[in-house]
Amino acid sequence: MSAPILELTDLQTHFPVHSGFFRRRPAGTVKAVDGVTLSLGRGEVLGLVGESGCGKSTLARTILQLVPTTGGTVILEGKNLTTAATAGLRAARRDLQMVFQDPFASLNPRLTVFAALAEPLRVHRVCPAGDVPARVAELMTLVGLSPAAAQKYPHEFSGGQRQRIAIARALALRPKVIIADEPVSALDVSIQAQILNLLASLVRSMGLSLVFIAHDLAVVKHISDRIAVMYLGKIVELGPAAAVIEHPLHPYTRALVSAIPVPDPDTERTRQRLVLPGDPPSPINPPPGCAFHPRCPFVQEKCKLAIPPLTPADVSREVACVRLGEI
Amino acid sequence: MPLLTVTNLRTSFHTRHGVVRAVDGVGFALERGETLGLVGESGSGKSVTCLSLLGLLPSPPARIEAGSAMFDGVDLLRCAPRELRAIRGRRISMIFQDPMTSLNPYLRVSEQLIEPLLIHEKISRPDALARGLAMLEAVGINDAARRLHQHPHQFSGGMRQRVMIAMALITRPELLIADEPTTALDVTVQAQILELIKKMQRELGMAVIFVTHDLGVVAGLCDRVQVMYAGRVVETATTHTLFRAPLHPYTRALQRSIPGLQPKGGDLHTIPGLPPDLARLPPGCAFAPRCEFATDRCQTETPALREATPGHAHACLRAQAGEI
Ligand SMILES: Nc1ncnc2c1ncn2[C@@H]1O[C@H](COP(=O)(O)OP(=O)(O)OP(=O)(O)O)[C@@H](O)[C@H]1O
Ligand SMILES: Nc1ncnc2c1ncn2[C@@H]1O[C@H](COP(=O)(O)OP(=O)(O)OP(=O)(O)O)[C@@H](O)[C@H]1O
Ligand SMILES: [Mg+2]
Ligand SMILES: [Mg+2]
Numbered sequence: 095m096s097a098p099i100l101e102l103t104d105l106q107t108h109f110p111v112h113s114g115f116f117r118r119r120p121a122g123t124v125k126a127v128d129g130v131t132l133s134l135g136r137g138e139v140l141g142l143v144g145e146s147g148c149g150k151s152t153l154a155r156t157i158l159q160l161v162p163t164t165g166g167t168v169i170l171e172g173k174n175l176t177t178a179a180t181a182g183l184r185a186a187r188r189d190l191q192m193v194f195q196d197p198f199a200s201l202n203p204r205l206t207v208f209a210a211l212a213e214p215l216r217v218h219r220v221c222p223a224g225d226v227p228a229r230v231a232e233l234m235t236l237v238g239l240s241p242a243a244a245q246k247y248p249h250e251f252s253g254g255q256r257q258r259i260a261i262a263r264a265l266a267l268r269p270k271v272i273i274a275d276e277p278v279s280a281l282d283v284s285i286q287a288q289i290l291n292l293l294a295s296l297v298r299s300m301g302l303s304l305v306f307i308a309h310d311l312a313v314v315k316h317i318s319d320r321i322a323v324m325y326l327g328k329i330v331e332l333g334p335a336a337a338v339i340e341h342p343l344h345p346y347t348r349a350l351v352s353a354i355p356v357p358d359p360d361t362e363r364t365r366q367r368l369v370l371p372g373d374p375p376s377p378i379n380p381p382p383g384c385a386f387h388p389r390c391p392f393v394q395e396k397c398k399l400a401i402p403p404l405t406p407a408d409v410s411r412e413v414a415c416v417r418l419g420e421i
Numbered sequence: 422m423p424l425l426t427v428t429n430l431r432t433s434f435h436t437r438h439g440v441v442r443a444v445d446g447v448g449f450a451l452e453r454g455e456t457l458g459l460v461g462e463s464g465s466g467k468s469v470t471c472l473s474l475l476g477l478l479p480s481p482p483a484r485i486e487a488g489s490a491m492f493d494g495v496d497l498l499r500c501a502p503r504e505l506r507a508i509r510g511r512r513i514s515m516i517f518q519d520p521m522t523s524l525n526p527y528l529r530v531s532e533q534l535i536e537p538l539l540i541h542e543k544i545s546r547p548d549a550l551a552r553g554l555a556m557l558e559a560v561g562i563n564d565a566a567r568r569l570h571q572h573p574h575q576f577s578g579g580m581r582q583r584v585m586i587a588m589a590l591i592t593r594p595e596l597l598i599a600d601e602p603t604t605a606l607d608v609t610v611q612a613q614i615l616e617l618i619k620k621m622q623r624e625l626g627m628a629v630i631f632v633t634h635d636l637g638v639v640a641g642l643c644d645r646v647q648v649m650y651a652g653r654v655v656e657t658a659t660t661h662t663l664f665r666a667p668l669h670p671y672t673r674a675l676q677r678s679i680p681g682l683q684p685k686g687g688d689l690h691t692i693p694g695l696p697p698d699l700a701r702l703p704p705g706c707a708f709a710p711r712c713e714f715a716t717d718r719c720q721t722e723t724p725a726l727r728e729a730t731p732g733h734a735h736a737c738l739r740a741q742a743g744e745i
Binding site: 294 | 611635636688695
């Protein structure tokens, strides 16, 4: 196997939290990303799933160095981004693009879509100035929008249409790696299918590598080679996509898989769910030991003692659960 | 009598590029306690339908051209702004599609959450805060007592969405209009929110209009489903019928596009072509240019929504003629 294009080693992003009337007293830290080690192969699609608030978006923003790293390294094609100077970062950003979770906030309302797509092309001199309109038209068509619509402003589009514009923008520079934070959550299934096919074909034809964050496990399974499951800032399970969804090993992954809504009214209304008791824990005062233990149906005393490391469960899978093999 | 009866709603945007017919003759009735799912192509007018009912579209460019929306004897499209505001805050709540733009970044979550209570109910601040806290806990926000006093940017995307849901449910409305309320949530939290909505329906007889792309959620939650394409309703049926015996080619194509839980590899089914430009709708059926069954007649004649069996209506000429 060739060297990975992106390598994260023991990555940590902590946010200080303050309390008190004037919010001056530091009250602790939110360990939004807490020791993530992952690698992304060339042309690989890595799915990232996990509870809301577990740190997926923060991990994405940390990879792009949009938030300060507390510890660990991000290495893109051998370059360490965590120590890179601004110029180095700018160059790296061309190769590393992000599609943000919130398309409403990531598009400038005062720019037409044409301007939004042309800007990165001009700034990075991707093509001769005369070719910019043609390239913009090509990008619009690529994401299933009519090129004529590029003359409109973001507010004139529906939610799903705006999300496609955000994807077109990320594709404009032909990056090597795209971090897509819930890129299809706002789309109807037929356009979602178009975007998924599009991303999959870019992966095949351009050797694009993709980190794909989503809540819809069927979608993640469809597009990913491997899936990483996150819980409270840590990876708790990592393995081949089909194996993780069909035979989840970590109790949290099991709960997640059992909560997938099935598009069939009879199945959906009769099936048994593994409902998780309690709320997701506070990332400020995480429970001792395994962070999932207060909600875990298989919990034992030993789970409360130490944080379980990610350990190989078989040749291709890693799981962070001390009861692995017993349950 | 239904709680809400919408008849022939037509909403357009008058823009530099012409008149965009975003909603073109939408109608439905909703009983107390009933859940209606609204699904369909992105840009088909689902959000504009919801926003029209609540008078929340900026005008200009938006204009409600025709229709009525009778809510318990009041026409929402014609009543005085004051009356509409009173209904909107208390009896009808809406959860918006974009949580970040609808929360005020400068105000603590607590203030935004209890605002509707302070405006519409005779309630003291401490009591309102107590109810706000209980509501945050009900939507699964951990450590709610501390979270209550934070600002929206300190919340993750999914947590902000749950704040929106808490805000919408806090006044115990008779009608909840939820525009993709769980899209940003992971499946376990989504399951929890859907349970909460069902519980409030049982307890309060709340009716729900639920806009979603997730046909799995529709299958579990909705009594009836309305499928939209290019501003029109193309099919409406009970959830069971719609999944078992869809008649409109668009509905059928939609179902085939769902990624199943089958292994990776192979392209997903998609609908060829682009969604139509609503400012330049072609004559005939708007779906015809992308429809595998379209004939010449479909390009010229505009199909009307007709009942195939009681409660199951669709707008496909060929299916109505029994040809497909
Ligand atoms: N302010 C506006 N000016 C012009 N056109 C608009 C405006 N707002 C919406 N539209 C158009 O109205 C149509 C309907 O939009 P709407 O937001 O209702 O779609 P939707 O069905 O909710 O889609 P999605 O699933 O993507 O949210 C879209 O084609 C959109 O481009
Ligand atoms: N700027 C910030 N200041 C303080 N805390 C933050 C900040 N940004 C994020 N957090 C916290 O970090 C944690 C992780 O948030 P993040 O947005 O990464 O979650 P997520 O996994 O993307 O969730 P979702 O699925 O809901 O989008 C949350 O507890 C959140 O409140
Ligand atoms: Mg996120
Ligand atoms: Mg919408």
